[in-house]
Amino acid sequence: xxxxxxxxxxxxxxxxxxxxxxxxxxxxxxxxxxxxxxxxxxxxxxxxxxxxxxxxxxxxxxxxxxxxxxxxxxxxxxxxxxxxxxxxxxxxxxxxxxxxxxxxxxxxxxxxxxxxxxxxxxxxxxxxxxxxxxxxxxxxxxxxxxxxxxxxxxxxxxxxxxxxxxxxxxxxxxxxxxxxxxxxxxxxxxxxxxxxxxxxxxxxxxxxxxxxxxxxxxxxxxxxxxxxxxxxxxxxxxxxxxxxxxxxxxxxxxxxxxxxxxxxxxxxxxxxxxxxxxxxxxxxxxxxxxxxxxxxxxxxxxxxxxxxxxxxxxxxxxxxxxxxxxxxxxxxxxxxxxxxxxxxxxxxxxxxxxxxxxxxxxxxxxxxxxxxxxxxxxxxxxxxxxxxxxxxxxxxxxxxxxxxxxxxxxxxxxxxxxxxxxxx
Amino acid sequence: xxxxxxxxxxxxxxxxxxxxxxxxxxxxxxxxxxxxxxxxxxxxxxxxxxxxxxxxxxxxxxxxxxxxxxxxxxxxxxxxxxxxxxxxxxxxxxxxxxxxxxxxxxxxxxxxxxxxxxxxxxxxxxxxxxxxxxxxxxxxxxxxxxxxxxxxxxxxxxxxxxxxxxxxxxxxxxxxxxxxxxxxxxxxxxxxxxxxxxxxxxxxxxxxxxxxxxxxxxxxxxxxxxxxxxxxxxxxxxxxxxxxxxxxxxxxxx
Numbered sequence: 001x002x003x004x005x006x007x008x009x010x011x012x013x014x015x016x017x018x019x020x021x022x023x024x025x026x027x028x029x030x031x032x033x034x035x036x037x038x039x040x041x042x043x044x045x046x047x048x049x050x051x052x053x054x055x056x057x058x059x060x061x062x063x064x065x066x067x068x069x070x071x072x073x074x075x076x077x078x079x080x081x082x083x084x085x086x087x088x089x090x091x092x093x094x095x096x097x098x099x100x101x102x103x104x105x106x107x108x109x110x111x112x113x114x115x116x117x118x119x120x121x122x123x124x125x126x127x128x129x130x131x132x133x134x135x136x137x138x139x140x141x142x143x144x145x146x147x148x149x150x151x152x153x154x155x156x157x158x159x160x161x162x163x164x165x166x167x168x169x170x171x172x173x174x175x176x177x178x179x180x181x182x183x184x185x186x187x188x189x190x191x192x193x194x195x196x197x198x199x200x201x202x203x204x205x206x207x208x209x210x211x212x213x214x215x216x217x218x219x220x221x222x223x224x225x226x227x228x229x230x231x232x233x234x235x236x237x238x239x240x241x242x243x244x245x246x247x248x249x250x251x252x253x254x255x256x257x258x259x260x261x262x263x264x265x266x267x268x269x270x271x272x273x274x275x276x277x278x279x280x281x282x283x284x285x286x287x288x289x290x291x292x293x294x295x296x297x298x299x300x301x302x303x304x305x306x307x308x309x310x311x312x313x314x315x316x317x318x319x320x321x322x323x324x325x326x327x328x329x330x331x332x333x334x335x336x337x338x339x340x341x342x343x344x345x346x347x348x349x350x351x352x353x354x355x356x357x358x359x360x361x362x363x364x365x366x367x368x369x370x371x372x373x374x375x376x377x378x379x380x381x382x383x384x385x386x387x388x389x390x391x392x393x394x395x396x397x398x399x400x401x402x403x404x405x406x407x408x409x410x411x412x413x414x415x416x417x418x419x420x421x422x423x424x
Numbered sequence: 425x426x427x428x429x430x431x432x433x434x435x436x437x438x439x440x441x442x443x444x445x446x447x448x449x450x451x452x453x454x455x456x457x458x459x460x461x462x463x464x465x466x467x468x469x470x471x472x473x474x475x476x477x478x479x480x481x482x483x484x485x486x487x488x489x490x491x492x493x494x495x496x497x498x499x500x501x502x503x504x505x506x507x508x509x510x511x512x513x514x515x516x517x518x519x520x521x522x523x524x525x526x527x528x529x530x531x532x533x534x535x536x537x538x539x540x541x542x543x544x545x546x547x548x549x550x551x552x553x554x555x556x557x558x559x560x561x562x563x564x565x566x567x568x569x570x571x572x573x574x575x576x577x578x579x580x581x582x583x584x585x586x587x588x589x590x591x592x593x594x595x596x597x598x599x600x601x602x603x604x605x606x607x608x609x610x611x612x613x614x615x616x617x618x619x620x621x622x623x624x625x626x627x628x629x630x631x632x633x634x635x636x637x638x639x640x641x642x643x644x645x646x647x648x649x650x651x652x653x654x655x656x657x658x659x660x661x662x663x664x665x666x667x668x669x670x671x672x673x674x675x676x677x678x
Contacts, residue, residue, distance in 0.1 A: 110534070116591050116613030117645075119548060143669070154587060173614055175591045179534070185518045187589030 007268040007323055010314075018303060024300040027337040029396065032292040036285055036392050038351045040381035042359065043281045047274045048383050051235045054270045055263045056137045060104070060229025061238045062245065063266055068257040069226050070266075075219060077096070078226045083252040087228050090248040099237045104128065105134035105225040105293035107215050111178025113158075113208060117167035123206045124176055126215030135229060135415020138196050138209070145170045146193035152211050156190040159204035160197040168192050176208070231384045236385070238262050246424050256381050279332060296403035300332050304407045311411050312419030321377035327413030336400025340393050348389070351382050453564040454578055457597075460604050463566040466495045471630070471658035472503070477545045479649045486543060491662070499671035502543070513542070514674040520549050523674045530671060546620075546641045546651040561588040567596070576601040592619070603627075605636060630658040 013024045018119040051068040055061045055351055064087045079087075084105065090096055091103050093292050106127045113122035129148035133139040138157075139147035156174050172192045179303060190210055214224045231243060243261045252258040264271040304311070311324050319327075358379040450460070468491075475486045486508065492498040501512040510525035520533040533540070533549050542549050559582055560566070568579035580597045593614035598607040609622045618641045624636035637655040654669040 112537075114591050116611065116617075116619040117595065165611070173591055173593070175589045177589075189587055189589045 003323065007326050008330055010327050011334060014327070015331055015335060021299060021303060022335065025296060026335055028292055028295045029400070030343035030346060031337060032289060033063060033289065033340050033392065033396050034347030034350065037344045037347030039281065039285070040388050040392065041198040041348065041351050041384050042380060043278065044388065045380045047277065048235060049380060050274060051263060053137065054267050055231065058092060059227055059261070059266050060135070060262050061232045061235060062230040062241050063227055064245065064249070065227035065261065067247035067256055072167060073108065073110055075179060075221060075226070077106065078221065078224045079108065079228070080257050081248065083258040084225060084228065085110065086249055086252065087193065087245070089104065091230065096241065099232050099241055101231045101233050102131065103228060103230045104131040105265050106132065106378070107221060107225045107227045108227060109178045109219065113166060114175045114177065115160065115166040115172060116170055118165065120162055121166055121206060122162065122176065122208050124208050124210060124215070125211040126210050127348055132209065135231060138198055141196040141198050142194050143197050145192065147194055148209055148211055150191060153214050155193040155211060156192045157194045157209040158192055158198060159207055160195055161205035162208070163192070163195045165205070168252055169374065180218070185220060188214070188413045190214070209317060216256060239352040289395070292398045293403045296332065296400060297406060299412065300328065300404055300407040304328055304411045308414055308419040311414050312416045315414070315416045316420065321412040325408040328408040328411040332400055332404025332407070336397055340396035340400070344389060344392050348384055353383070355382055380419055445625060453566040454559060456578060457558055457564050457580060460599050460606065468662050468664050469658060469660050470662045472656045474654045474656065475545060476652040480646065484544070485657065491664060491668065493664055493666070497666065499505050499669055499673060512674050514669060514671065521671060521674060530675060546643055546649065558582060561585060561590060577607065603634060604671070605634065620644055630655060631660045633660060
């Protein structure tokens, strides 16, 4: 387009001349952008929190296990030593190690826990106490006693519901029974060193942690583990890590001895919940911005109507209708661009400044909220992803552009003689 | 070897009975328990018993036919009530299978279901197979040697050795001196609280041997509940071998 500079200058001059109107329109956009940023960072923070709690309770952001383990949870479906070594080598390699926060190898079997008071089915998770303390959250939920320690041998860390059902206290005898590596039923005496309350009924009534070395002796499985859980710093890194691990472990995977599973596959309910929640949020942003968009249409349109005579004069002086429309479009675009940047920066800054340490929702959803077997922490820490900034700016620019189109068309279509007829 | 007394081991009670002449106090507690142990052990047996189950809410009685060989193999088939007739349980080594004739299905009891009640009784699946090897797993102490209600008895306290996979804090066990008949076994938790009592009574001749023909299991926390096993007939050293205790036999509906 010719005379672009002139048009832009005209657009800026118009904005400056009607400073009050410009500021009003801009503030609507700034507030909109700020709200969007606040809400996006909180939404992402919530989801990261869900994912984090979910994977810590479950099998990790990425799990490496035998392909049949997930469906059967049998001891014979454990990882061959070669596969475990390969996994650990990959996790130690510098490129991967930078992403991984922690990894915990464990042996999970279903069996029975019995005491003099009775017996209950149990999910027995044999862990390395140090690795698991960094991996899981359950070690922080002790109500009595302590979590497993590296020197523990005949120790068990049990849930509060199970402890009640079996009449267990600290140092109580507990006999664990499960099928061993030879498919024989084997019993193991352990003593309760700690009792936890996770808040999830299924976990509190059945999950028992015990030292991996003891379980290896008991079940005749030695150093073997059934699954290795890996945590990463940001869940966005998961798909990359899954690809790396799959490439590194292609031999055991091809032989059907190992599988690499991302949390979305491992916890489809959680993945669906995040997707549903995201969709709900997008819907709200959509509605919010349609309203803001109408506000912009209104003010820009008003300014166009108000300046009929001006546009008439411009066109009489030689501006084509297209150029007149372009002036209006430039006004809208520059206004939107500036206010979007300010709004997003302001929103992100205020959110970070006031709620950076977490926003406490416990008043709204209670101290403990569980969701498909995952306890959700009511304190939400907003998460700022660079991609979200880009998305937000694009989104606001889009809304601003769309909202300026109609006024621009109106400005382009004015009847020059009619508009200059009266001096208003 | 002696199992936690069960319906099935009762079938083997009194096999290999030692002569009363040996029942003298110049044996160590371990030796006495070993002898009681031998009393409770059998080569093979076949019998019919009633199982009477009383709970807070209901009461019922099953008639069962039992076969056993040694301590590792046994088979129980329910004869009545008609609704459950044919339901059978096979124990071979330490595995348990249930056969449900109505749906013609055999189910291997997984480790996690071993805690389930067997046929709604106060015995668990685990009770049926659990082998508490008294001599190996427990320190045995003679607590009392003398008359109780005019009967000469021994009372033993069995305390599990460290690290043995046993839930009990200790087991008290009363045995009649004259013929090594057990009177009761009381199971305590580690705080010394009674968890359950197994009583033996009605010592009668069945199949040519003296056996306790009634066994009652009473949980301590529900004193109004109990499961009684009453033997109506028993024969010993029957003609069975390992192949009898198979899934094929289990699924035979007779």
